[in-house]
Amino acid sequence: MAHNIMEGKRVFTVGEGAWHGLGVTLANPATAKEAIEAAQLDYKLELQPMYLKSERKVESRQAVVNKNTGKEIGIVGNRYKIIQNVDAFNFFDVLVGEGQAIYHTAGALGQGERIWISAKLPSNIVVKQDDIVEKFLLLSNSHDGTSSLKMFFTPIRVVCQNTLNMAMKDAKGVSIHHTGNTMSKIDIARKTLGIAIDYYSQFEGMIKQMDQFRMTEELTNDYFDRLLKINDKTTDEVSTRAKHKKEELISLFHSGKGNHGETLWDAYNAVTEYVDYHKTIRNEEKNPTSRLKDQWFGEGATLKELAYSDALELIAK
Numbered sequence: 001m002a003h004n005i006m007e008g009k010r011v012f013t014v015g016e017g018a019w020h021g022l023g024v025t026l027a028n029p030a031t032a033k034e035a036i037e038a039a040q041l042d043y044k045l046e047l048q049p050m051y052l053k054s055e056r057k058v059e060s061r062q063a064v065v066n067k068n069t070g071k072e073i074g075i076v077g078n079r080y081k082i083i084q085n086v087d088a089f090n091f092f093d094v095l096v097g098e099g100q101a102i103y104h105t106a107g108a109l110g111q112g113e114r115i116w117i118s119a120k121l122p123s124n125i126v127v128k129q130d131d132i133v134e135k136f137l138l139l140s141n142s143h144d145g146t147s148s149l150k151m152f153f154t155p156i157r158v159v160c161q162n163t164l165n166m167a168m169k170d171a172k173g174v175s176i177h178h179t180g181n182t183m184s185k186i187d188i189a190r191k192t193l194g195i196a197i198d199y200y201s202q203f204e205g206m207i208k209q210m211d212q213f214r215m216t217e218e219l220t221n222d223y224f225d226r227l228l229k230i231n232d233k234t235t236d237e238v239s240t241r242a243k244h245k246k247e248e249l250i251s252l253f254h255s256g257k258g259n260h261g262e263t264l265w266d267a268y269n270a271v272t273e274y275v276d277y278h279k280t281i282r283n284e285e286k287n288p289t290s291r292l293k294d295q296w297f298g299e300g301a302t303l304k305e306l307a308y309s310d311a312l313e314l315i316a317k
Contacts, residue, residue: 031096031103032089032117039106041085041115043068045143050075064143066112073113074144079179083149088141089117091151094189101137101193109293113144116296118154121196125155125204127211127265131258132158135200137192138296147297149176151192153199154296160257162272163295165304209315213264215253219314223267224249226310227303249274264311271307275300 036042044067050058064074064082095101101119108115118138125133134156141149151174155164174192215223224246225231230238252270254261259269279300281291294300 032086032093035103035106035117036085036089039108041089041106041108041112043085043112045073045082045084047076047080047082048072064113064145071111073111074142074146076145076178080145081178082143083141083176083178085115085141088115088139088149091149091189091192092117092119092137092139095119095137095193104136107289107292109289114140114142114147114293114297116140121200124158125200125207127207130159131211133164133204133207134158135196137196140297145178148178150174151188153196153203155200155203157258157269157272160269160273162257162269162276163304164268164272165295165301165308206312206315207265210265210268210311211263213315214262215264215267220250220253220267223264223310223314224253227271227307245274248278252278264314268307268311272304275304 046065046067048063048065050061050063052058060078061075062078062080063072064076064080065072089106092101092103096103096119099122101121104118104120106115106117116138118136121135121137124135127133136154136156137151138154139149139151140147156162157164174188174195176188222231227249228242228245230242230246249270252273253259253267256266256270256273259266259273276291276295279291279294281294284290291300295304
């Protein structure tokens with residue numbers, strides 16, 4: 001079953017169904033062209049002028065319009081330049097063509113104002129024999145002026161299919177703004193691949209340190225208290241909602257998928273599992289893609305990044 005925001009199957013996945021449960025399954029790895037066709041993202045966008053009721057043109061703003069439907073999906077500034085979906089996806093063709101990645105999923109969020117494509121990199125991070133992390137690159141692009149075109153990392157823990165967002169202080173991935181001249185797709189793809197290889201090497205080391213870091217009851221409580229911003233509050237000041245969140249995180253630390261309630265790795269993955277599967281998401285029943293948006297771009301992504309950053313601080317002490 002494919003859930004989508006644009007009155008169609010705006011998601012594709014290669015091989016087995018996508019971890020997030022959204023998508024159309026393809027038998028073989030896709031090219032960028034196949035990806036956008038399978039996900040029905042091969043629509044064209046154009047900029048159109050905006051007018052007041054008095055018919056006076058608004059010089060500072062313009063509308064981004066889906067040419068296929070005629071619907072406006074964003075209001076942007078007058079210096080904004082569209083990066084068409086096909087051009088955005090083509091950035092990954094170099095990586096796939098050189099055998100460095102395989103197209104995996106693609107889709108759209110909202111009314112098509114944000115699109116994404118993910119590619120799986122070769123080799124995995126083996127934490128333990130039964131605990132493996134797959135390495136992915138994610139490209140996202142917005143058509144409403146809220147974000148530049150970005151490529152960043154979305155590792156996935158196989159045992160529980162949790163996405164492991166990281167707070168990247170030294171490697172923010174690649175961003176391409178919708179103004180001025182864009183870099184060539186070959187240079188961007190190679191730059192992205194170089195950053196990914198270097199960063200995943202560092203990330204693997206951090207994972208293994210987390211897996212070796214033993215958590216006492218005091219450290220566990222402090223880790224989740226800091227994450228939920230309740231460490232400086234008295235018991236009476238802590239909200240019922242925050243208490244319930246902490247109870248759920250403690251439970252996932254001990255008995256979440258792949259967790260044993262022993263290490264910092266278990267604590268960090270309690271957070272990722274909470275965000276991916278247990279966190280309450282507004283309007284999820286009406287729009288199943290809202291959880292994916294939260295995990296990758298919203299409050300959930302921020303919570304995961306804070307969990308990773310706090311874990312690194314513990315290791316450094």
